[in-house]
Every structure is written in C-alpha cells, then in structure tokens.
Amino acid sequence: MATLNNYHHVFTTTQKQTKPIKFTKPLLLSSSKLFHKSRNSCKKQYPLVKSVAEDKEFVTEKISVVVEHEREEENGSEDEEEEVVVKNEFVGKAINACIVLGFGTLGVTRLLTIDHEFWHGWTLYEILRYAPEHNWIAYEEALKENPVFAKMVISGIVYSLGDWIAQCYEGKPLFEFDRTRLFRSGLVGFALHGSLSHYYYQICEALIPSKDWWVVPAKIAFDQTAWSAVWNSIYFVVLGLLRFESPENIFNELKTTFLPLLMAGWKLWPFAHLITYGVIPVEQRLLWVDCVELIWVTILSTYSNEKAETRISDTTSDVDPTQ
Known part of the structure; x- marks a missing residue:
C-alpha cells in the first residue's frame, strides 16, 4: 500500500507542475509574409550580384581603354611612317634636282666657256659665235687622242638622258626619276655601247669598203639584223644582271621582247642609217x-622596265593569297 501511495503522490505532483502550452498567436504563415521574407533574402544577396556586375563593367572599360590606346599607337605609327615617306620623297626630289641642275649647269658652262682663255676684248656675240665651232674642234681632238674613251663618255651621257626621257614619258615628274635605273642605263651606255659601237663601225667599214650604190643598203640590212639583234640582247641581259634577276627571268624577258624590238627598230633606224652610212664619216x-639613240633608248628603257614591273607585279599577286 505504501508503494502505491508513493506512486500516486509522484504522479499527482508531476501533473500539477506541468502546465499546458498556450499559443497566444496562431501559427499561420500567410503568402504575403512568405513573399516578404523571400524578398528580404534576395535583398541580402543583391550586393554580391552588384559587385560582380561592377567588376565586369570595370574589366570592359579597361579593355576598351587598352584597345583605344593600341589604336592610338597604331595611328601614331602610321602617321610617323607617312612622315618618313614624305621626308624620303622630299630628300629624293632634292637629290634628283641637284643631279639634274648640277650636271646641266656643268655641261652648259663647259660648252659656253670653251674659249674663256681668249675672251679678253670679246663681245657676247663673238663668244656665242665661236663656241660651237671650237667645241667641235675640241671633240675632234679628243677623238684623235683617245677615240674609244671619248665615244664611251658620249654614249654614257646619251643613255642616261634617254632613260630620263623614258621615265618622264612614263608619267614620272621631272625630279622624281629612279636614280638607280638611270645609273644602270648610263653604265650600259658607257661601258658597252660606246666601245662596242666604235669597233663595230670599224669592222663594218673594213668588211664592205666599196663605194658603190649597193653598199649603203647592204650595211643597213646587216645593221638591222645581225648588229641590232646582238646589241638588243646585250642590253637586256646586262640590265637584268644589274637588277640581280635570275637567268630564267632574263631569258624569258629577252625571248618576249626580241622580235617586237627588232621590228620596232625597222621603223626608225633604216631612215637614220641612210645618213649614217651614206654621209657621215666613220669616226x-x-x-x-x-643623237638618234635618245629616241631609241627611250623605247628600249620603256620596254625593259615595263616587262620587269609586270613580272614583279605578277610575282606579288601569286604570292599574296588575297590577290
């Protein structure tokens, strides 16, 4: 009985101490409150998204600044290159003008001052009157002393002038000629044409010494077949070598221009050689x-450089895949 009483006592005391749980507010979550909480949670995460967007904008701005800087550098380099090109063109024109004016002044001065040692008491009319005659006498004396060298100098000057005329004929301004091309043509005239032509006319006169009427046509025919073929070939081969071209290119250029040039010479030289072999002495x-070569060198130089420029442009178009 004592045990039952004790158990009843413990149960009653625990039952008295425990109080029922009372809910003062109902446990209901409305949809508006739930949306409000989710919105607040999104607001808490928004600063992170905002920082990422700002970083992207910063990187984009930085890339645009770098691109603009690179463009400015490229534009600056292009401007510098254009300035360098303009300066080089100006320097080239100045050098060409000095060459033309210098050699022109020197030549005219030498021709006009042939009698400067005897000018004492001379009038201007007397100076101009005797200058051509005395220059011709000086030329004949030079032919007697050293005929080959005198003819080499004359041919070098003529071939340089002919190439200059050819460049002007091709559309280049007066002081914008190619100095290297001019030098090549003058070198060929000086080193080869003057000396070879001197010996050619001597040999031609020795082979056909007759004074009959048929001699002049025979010499013209030989000149415009054998000699023209030899000299045109020499001219194109040597110019190609001076341009450092390959033997294949030189041979192709010679093959394509041989007959056109030979036939073009028949329109000019037979009439000129009527005077050459009929009137003019050998020396x-x-x-x-x-003097006639000024016209012919213009034709030769134009043919040669047109073929070279065409070949260079064709080679460039074959190499460039965009062409």
Missing part, C-alpha cells in the same frame, strides 16, 4: 647614232 658615225 663621226657614233655621234650621229647617239
């Missing part, structure tokens, strides 16, 4: 031929 023939 004076090259001077007359060189």
Whole structure:
C-alpha cells in the first residue's frame, strides 16, 4: 500500500507542475509574409550580384581603354611612317634636282666657256659665235687622242638622258626619276655601247669598203639584223644582271621582247642609217647614232622596265593569297 501511495503522490505532483502550452498567436504563415521574407533574402544577396556586375563593367572599360590606346599607337605609327615617306620623297626630289641642275649647269658652262682663255676684248656675240665651232674642234681632238674613251663618255651621257626621257614619258615628274635605273642605263651606255659601237663601225667599214650604190643598203640590212639583234640582247641581259634577276627571268624577258624590238627598230633606224652610212664619216658615225639613240633608248628603257614591273607585279599577286 505504501508503494502505491508513493506512486500516486509522484504522479499527482508531476501533473500539477506541468502546465499546458498556450499559443497566444496562431501559427499561420500567410503568402504575403512568405513573399516578404523571400524578398528580404534576395535583398541580402543583391550586393554580391552588384559587385560582380561592377567588376565586369570595370574589366570592359579597361579593355576598351587598352584597345583605344593600341589604336592610338597604331595611328601614331602610321602617321610617323607617312612622315618618313614624305621626308624620303622630299630628300629624293632634292637629290634628283641637284643631279639634274648640277650636271646641266656643268655641261652648259663647259660648252659656253670653251674659249674663256681668249675672251679678253670679246663681245657676247663673238663668244656665242665661236663656241660651237671650237667645241667641235675640241671633240675632234679628243677623238684623235683617245677615240674609244671619248665615244664611251658620249654614249654614257646619251643613255642616261634617254632613260630620263623614258621615265618622264612614263608619267614620272621631272625630279622624281629612279636614280638607280638611270645609273644602270648610263653604265650600259658607257661601258658597252660606246666601245662596242666604235669597233663595230670599224669592222663594218673594213668588211664592205666599196663605194658603190649597193653598199649603203647592204650595211643597213646587216645593221638591222645581225648588229641590232646582238646589241638588243646585250642590253637586256646586262640590265637584268644589274637588277640581280635570275637567268630564267632574263631569258624569258629577252625571248618576249626580241622580235617586237627588232621590228620596232625597222621603223626608225633604216631612215637614220641612210645618213649614217651614206654621209657621215666613220669616226663621226657614233655621234650621229647617239643623237638618234635618245629616241631609241627611250623605247628600249620603256620596254625593259615595263616587262620587269609586270613580272614583279605578277610575282606579288601569286604570292599574296588575297590577290
């Protein structure tokens, strides 16, 4: 009984101590409150998203600044290159003008001052009157002393002038000619044409010494077949070597221009050589031929450089895949 009483006592005391749980507010979550909480949670995460967007904008701005800087550098380099090109063109024009004016002044001065040692008491009319005659006498004396060298100098001058005329004929301004091309042509005239032509006219006169009427046509025919073929070939081969071209290119250029040039010469030289072989003495023939060469060198130089430029442009178009 004592045990039951004790158990009843413990149960009653625990039952008295425990109080029922009372809910003062109902446990209901409305949809508006739930949306409000989710919105607040999104507001808490928004600063992180905002920082990422700001970083992207910063990186984009930085890249744009770098690109603009690179463009400015490229534009600056292009401007510098254009300035360098303009300066080089100006320097080239100045050098060409000095060459033309210098050699022109020197030549005219030498021709006009041939009698400067005897000018004492001379009038201007007397100076101009005797200058051509005395220059011709000086030329004949030079032919007697050293005929080959005198003819080499004349041919070099004529071929340089002919190439200059050819460049002007091709559309280049007066002081914008190619100095290297001018030098090549003058070198060929000086080193080869003057000396070879001197010996050619001597040999031609020795082979056909007759004075009959048929001699002039025979010499013209030989000149416009054998000699023209030889000299045109020499001219194109040597110019190609001076341009450092390959033997294949030189041979192709010679093959394509051989007959056109030979036939073009038939329109000019037979009429000129009527005077060459019919009137002019042997020692004076090259001077007359060189005067006509001013026209012929223009044709030769134009043919040669047109072929070279065409070949260079074709090579460039074959190499460049965008062409």
